[in-house]
Amino acid sequence: MDKIRIRGGRPLSGDIVIGGAKNAGLPLMAAGLLTDERLVLTNVPLLADIHTMAQLIAQHGVAVEPVTNDGRALSIGGAITNTEAPYDIVRKMRASVLVLGPLVARVGEARVSLPGGCAIGTRPIDLHLKGLQQMGAVIQLDGGYVNATAPQGLKGATIVLAMPSVGATENLLMAASLADGRTVIANAAQEPEITDLCDCLVAMGARIDGIGTDKLTIDGVRSLHGATHSIIPDRIETGTYACAAAITGGSVRLRGGRLDHLGAVVKVLHEAGVDVSEDGGDLIVRRLNGLHGADAMTAPFPGFPTDMQAQLMALMSVAEGAAMITETIFENRFMHVPELNRLGARINVHGASAIVRGVPQLSGAPVMATDLRASVSLVLAGLAAKGETVVNRVYHLDRGYEAVEQKLAACGADIERLPG
Numbered sequence: 336m337d338k339i340r341i342r343g344g345r346p347l348s349g350d351i352v353i354g355g356a357k358n359a360g361l362p363l364m365a366a367g368l369l370t371d372e373r374l375v376l377t378n379v380p381l382l383a384d385i386h387t388m389a390q391l392i393a394q395h396g397v398a399v400e401p402v403t404n405d406g407r408a409l410s411i412g413g414a415i416t417n418t419e420a421p422y423d424i425v426r427k428m429r430a431s432v433l434v435l436g437p438l439v440a441r442v443g444e445a446r447v448s449l450p451g452g453c454a455i456g457t458r459p460i461d462l463h464l465k466g467l468q469q470m471g472a473v474i475q476l477d478g479g480y481v482n483a484t485a486p487q488g489l490k491g492a493t494i495v496l497a498m499p500s501v502g503a504t505e506n507l508l509m510a511a512s513l514a515d516g517r518t519v520i521a522n523a524a525q526e527p528e529i530t531d532l533c534d535c536l537v538a539m540g541a542r543i544d545g546i547g548t549d550k551l552t553i554d555g556v557r558s559l560h561g562a563t564h565s566i567i568p569d570r571i572e573t574g575t576y577a578c579a580a581a582i583t584g585g586s587v588r589l590r591g592g593r594l595d596h597l598g599a600v601v602k603v604l605h606e607a608g609v610d611v612s613e614d615g616g617d618l619i620v621r622r623l624n625g626l627h628g629a630d631a632m633t634a635p636f637p638g639f640p641t642d643m644q645a646q647l648m649a650l651m652s653v654a655e656g657a658a659m660i661t662e663t664i665f666e667n668r669f670m671h672v673p674e675l676n677r678l679g680a681r682i683n684v685h686g687a688s689a690i691v692r693g694v695p696q697l698s699g700a701p702v703m704a705t706d707l708r709a710s711v712s713l714v715l716a717g718l719a720a721k722g723e724t725v726v727n728r729v730y731h732l733d734r735g736y737e738a739v740e741q742k743l744a745a746c747g748a749d750i751e752r753l754p755g
């Protein structure tokens with residue numbers, strides 16, 4: 336298994352191109368199941384999870400083909416010949432469950448493996464299933480699979496989500512776009528990835544009101560058509576590299592990074608002494624002087640994203656003073672804490688909060704993590720640490736960060752991949 340070796344202590348300086356958002360790309364690919372015609376997605380990031388979703392869609396019988404040689408434009412389209420999403424794919428990637436809504440809406444049936452637990456929390460899919468039931472789907476759980484049927488098609492319904500789940504909003508939005516009549520999704524998630532999905536569905540002929548708000552109203556149509564859609568830039572990749580610049584005391588230009596998607600992160604970075612400004616479609620991130628402790632609590636968008644919590648914690652571990660970081664979305668998303676502490680950080684967890692007492696210097700060590708954002712937080716810590724840090728289990732990083740070591744090395748980091 337590949338590893339990443341970092342020799343810390345070099346301030347980053349240079350440009351980093353931000354790729355298309357993984358968490359927008361995955362539901363958008365599932366939206367390709369809603370039509371026979373071709374959905375062309377551009378600005379596709381080259382990531383393991385995107386590859387897994389392509390495999391899943393292909394095994395439903397629908398062609399997923401590169402439109403350009405670099406693989407950054409994909410066409411999805413064709414008849415669905417198989418409605419099963421098997422355990423072997425779903426266990427690798429939970430976002431596989433996003434095929435459930437589109438399959439039931441388009442062909443009236445789906446058999447999708449239950450994803451099971453995950454390193455960051457139990458992550459049930461009850462809200463996805465309840466919403467589909469309200470739209471008339473019959474759901475049975477059998478042998479670890481969800482069997483969903485709606486032979487007469489789905490019907491519009493008013494669905495109030497108990498919490499603004501990103502995945503449930505996406506699944507129900509896609510299902511509702513082909514349902515008979517009007518669906519209202521109240522307490523919907525408002526993440527930029529949802530807006531991106533809505534924009535693509537509208538380009539495919541869907542009728543959606545309230546885009547960008549917590550109340551989506553969808554008037555179902557008989558069929559959707561092909562479209563071409565460019566995936567939004569990845570706000571979490573942007574925020575991660577902003578933290579990389581900050582933790583090394585450097586300055587970077589994040590090409591394509593969007594301030595309007597990162598408000599809560601930028602607010603905390605400003606408090607910590609990091610300047611983030613817009614410049615001609617890019618973001619420029621610079622650490623001004625010293626870093627100061629700044630508190631953050633994760634929340635659904637527009638709150639501070641849980642997917643940036645580990646990276647902020649790495650940054651706060653070298654700030655002057657203390658920071659309290661509270662995780663409200665997932666119950667077990669502090670797996671990076673013992674690993675950061677191995678690098679010399681002083682972090683204590685009390686329930687859903689972590690107290691980070693900044694130290695003047697981290698020191699390199701071998702580390703490993705159990706999920707994507709935890710892994711990248713260790714890379715950030717390694718960039719600031721004295722000596723050598725080796726991050727194991729790099730496959731987590733490859734799921735969500737394209738060419739992380741190349742992007743950082745191009746800005747002066749001493750970082751390389753060691754083939755395993």
Ligand code: EPZ
Pocket residue numbers: 358359361430456457458459460461462463464498499500501502503524641642664665666707708735
């Ligand atoms: C999405 O996961 C993202 N994944 C996650 O990205 C992200 O951390 C998360 O949203 C929150 O922003 C993708 O977009 C592919 P949720 P999702 O449903 O949709 C509970 C990353 O690192 N819940 O909004 O699975 C759930 O347990 C990742 O890129 C239910 O109780 O998240 C959690 O506590 C990991 N029942 C909360 O809601 C349900 O039916 C929010 O989960 C659904 C969710």
